[in-house]
Each structure stands twice: as structure tokens, then as C-alpha cells.
Amino acid sequence: MSVDTATVAKIASLARIKVSEAEIAAMVPELNGILAWVEQLGEVDVSGVEPMTAVIENHLRLRADVIDADPLTGGGVRDAVLANAPAAEHGFFAVPKVIE
């Protein structure tokens, strides 16, 4: 499989990365080179093989059902959450208007 300019434009849109036509033109051969190389995986017989889900056996833990058991990751830290926001107003993240 290979990608063309329309596909690269679509991927960039899905990835929310603005790209110029010149950048797309440069990316097409680069991505095709990489995709052609990874396609050798198709040679591998994977019949009956399960896809990897956990590289080291582990069990999924549940945390104790306690509010703010770990104060660091609990609630009530609004100012810390907003501290690095490019724009924060009235205790919220601010973004351009999304409803006309």
C-alpha cells in the first residue's frame, strides 16, 4: 500500500497538523519509503498468534474507592491544573468560540 497527496492531506487532517502543499509533497515519498519497508511484516506467518497486549504479565489494579486517597492526583487543585494554560479565564481553560 502506498499513500498519495490526498491521503497524506487526510492523515494530516486526522492528526490535526497543518501542512502546506509543499510539505505534503515532501512527505509522500518519505512515508511511502517507510511504509514499503514495514510491509515486510506481511511475510510473517501469524496464523494462530494473538496480538501482544501486555509485554510483562501484570494484573489490572483498581484503586481504593476513596476520594483524594493520593492528594497529588486527587481533586481540588484547580490552580495547579490551570497554571500552565496558554489562556485561562474564570477558573477554566479558554479556547476560541466554538458555538456561533
Place this chain on the structure above:
Amino acid sequence: MTNLTELGVAAIRDGVADGSFTALEVAEAFNANVAAAAALNAFIVATPEAALDAARATDARRAAGQPLGKMGGVPIGMKDLFATKGVQTTAASHILEGFKPEYESTVSAKLWDAGAGMLGKLNLDQFAMGSSNETSYFGNVISPWRRSDGGNAPLAPGGSSGGSSAAVAARLAPAATGTDTGGSIRQPAAFTGISGIKPTYGRCSRWGIVAFASSLDQAGPMARDVTDCAIMLEAMAGFDPKDATSLDMAVPEWEANLSGDLRGKKVGIPREYRMDGTDADVLASWDQGIAWLKDAGVEVVDVSLPHTKYALPAYYIIAPAEASSNLARYDGVRYGLRDLPEGANLQDMYAATRADGFGAEVKRRIMIGTYVLSAGFYDAYYTQAQKVRTLIAQDFRNAFTLCDVILAPTTPTAAFGLGDMVSDPLAMYLNDVFAVPASLAGLPAMSVPAGLNREGLPLGLQIVGKPFDEQGVLNAGLAIEQRAAFSAKPERWW
């Protein structure tokens, strides 16, 4: 007086503890070396005051007769992928420039609790994506090493932990943190003549480490020798409920149990790693490593890892796929850069911010990852790669029924020149050919210096162990270290 910056972790810890020198003297000496090494560009931010404060605290504890901790009095470099409270954390990206975390990563917090101090935040490949430290928004790290031909061609310190490797090799820090997703501790360690270990996946908490590929990312120490790595890994490792994949296991006493006596052990030599294109000096160093381990008492066995050639292509689907998902969080809303063109709506802002904030290699990997996860291609690429990953892990399990550890080169070549590979992403990716399989299988793996090649550049040997057997890896590393007696260091030009 002792030249304090020639000392490693153990020597500093012990010297501070027995009063041979103070932690403050050590911190001042390393701060001076950091300040004098701007030409290497190893640090994005230096934090001399943090190093001095930690040193003063250690000296005060000693005066009060209190325990100093596993890393008491040892100043270290912190890869700028670890969130450090109040200190800019960028992942070497423009999109996180100016980001000052409100919290401390688990691993860095453990190191400070163990008595270490921070010399600064180390440069790296942007979001840890690269093998030469040429993708950093803050410029290339220059290796302190130069070829012995008298030329001054700037060489790559390896990547992604290139600031870490350069800083330790150049004696700007006795040790540094690294992270390894597909070789990012081992390959730079090999390029710069130092040691580094990636532990079993889950040993070190990922909480507070800027995420690249979460099923692969592991932190580990980079230092001048195996003992120093063992000490620092003890301080970094341990269960953390804040990381869902953290191993709920006690941290072994790796340092106390170090032994270079390998009698009764078996070392596997993977036949598929004898690849075309591998440098003759690298192959010779591998043979030398086999001889050293035989001398340490091992039995050498031939093993097969038949899916080795598929590890890199599987990695370059899985890692970008995870990265495209992890890096979706950089949206110009919660932290970091925002690019809001005049009249732009929310979607335009996302796209403009990410176009401006990510470098070319990061964009390339996000694009690949987005493509392989997109509707219609997911099974052909991503599911297939995860099945191949299962087979690669199975290869190692089979091999470890025949041997205790595996010995291989760390890299197919010694350090290459800056700029030599940038025009060909695939050629760059291939430099991790020996490192990536152990990453995909989550196994502990380390690189130790083996010697110099014909150009006077360091070569590393890699030891891969069974899950949770960091001790076996460190012991084999120590046996090599004792025989290699590697003492070369870069001649100071910076």
C-alpha cells in the same frame, strides 16, 4: 586533592559518607564543568542552585548523623523528559517550551529522596524520537568524542538520551537518567563509552515521564560503570500505584549482589544478529566479549531469535501508533504553546499549534501512527505488528530455556557524524537494529563499553536478560567490565 569530577556514583557517595570531601564540594565541581561545556549543548537548562541545595542538605544530614541515602551527595543530570516541579520540562520540543510542571515525576522524586541533586535538564531527541540527538528543538548535542584521525568532525552522542550520554562521558555529571523506548539508553551509552541499563518494563514508574510509546517506555540509569548503574537503578525503581503498568515487586539489592563470577551460567549468542553490513570492528568486539565471558566461567550456547529482522519494522508501526495517540494531548489548550492565527476557530488552532510546535521527525511519526491506526489499515499494520511482537517475545522465551543471558553488540556501528544520516530516516532507524528486539519484549538490557574501534571511538556490548533478572544482566556486564578495563575518555576540546 582528588579531582572530584573523575569520580563516579559509588566513589562520591562513599567519599561524602566518610568525610573525604563534602557534597557541596562535589556539586560545585560538577556545576563548574557544566558551565564550561556549553559547546556540547548537553543541557537545555542548568540548575546549579538545585545541585547546591541538595548538597547542603546532604552535608547537614551527615553533620546530624542521619543516613544519607543510596545517592547521598551525588549530583546527577536529569533527562528533560522527566517532569521536575517548577523547572522547565520540554521533551526538547517547542510545543512544551516554558512548561513548568506543578509536580515531580516519580523517578526523579525517588532520586531526590535518595540524596541525589539536580545539575540540570539534559537535552535529548525531541519527544525521545531519534538516534542521534539531532531532532531537539534546542539544537544538536555534540559528542565529546572525536575520531583519532585528527579531524574535528562533530559526532552524534546517540539518541534519544544524547544529552545524558554526552554529559556522563564528558564528566559533566557522574550519572544521568535516561529513558529507553527502542534503544535510547543503550545506543547513546555505546556511542560514548559509558554504561546504561534499561530494566524490565514496569520496574521504573512512567508517572511524570513525557510519554512517547507507553508499552515500551522505560527509565534507567546511565553512568560510568556497572556498579554505579546498579546503585542508581535501586534508587529509581519501585512500585508506583500511579502507573498502571508498574511492577508490584520489591526492589532487589542489585549493588550488594553484584558478582563477576559467572561460573555455572550460560550465555546465548543469537545467530541472527550476525547481519550483513555490521562493522568488522563491532563483530570483533563481540567475539572479544564472548571470550571475556568464557573467562568469567560461562558456557556459551548458540541460540536463535528467528524474528529478529522483523523487530524494527514492527517497532516502527507500534511506537508511532502509540506516539500519535499520546501526543494528541498537545493541543494548545492545557499547557505549552498556542498558535492562534487571526480569526482561527478551535480546529484551526489545534492544527496551527501542532504544526508550529512539533519538529519534522515528530510529525513524521505522528503521521505514520495516525495512518496505521486509521480505519481500513488498522489490522494490516497495527494488529499484524502486535502479532509479530508476540512472536519476538516468544523467540526470547525459547532462547532463555537454553541460556541465562544473551550477548550481542549494542549497535551495528560506532558513532556516526552529525548530519550523516538526517536525510534518510530509514538508515537512522536501522542503527537501533540490535536494541529494539529487547524493548519489544520488555526485557532488561544493558550496554557496557567494550573498547575502541580503529577510529578511536567506543563500542558497546549489550547483555539482554530474562524478565526481572536485572541482576544477571548487571553481573554479566560487570564480568565484561572487569576484563575490558575500559579507561578511555574523550580528550577535552570544549
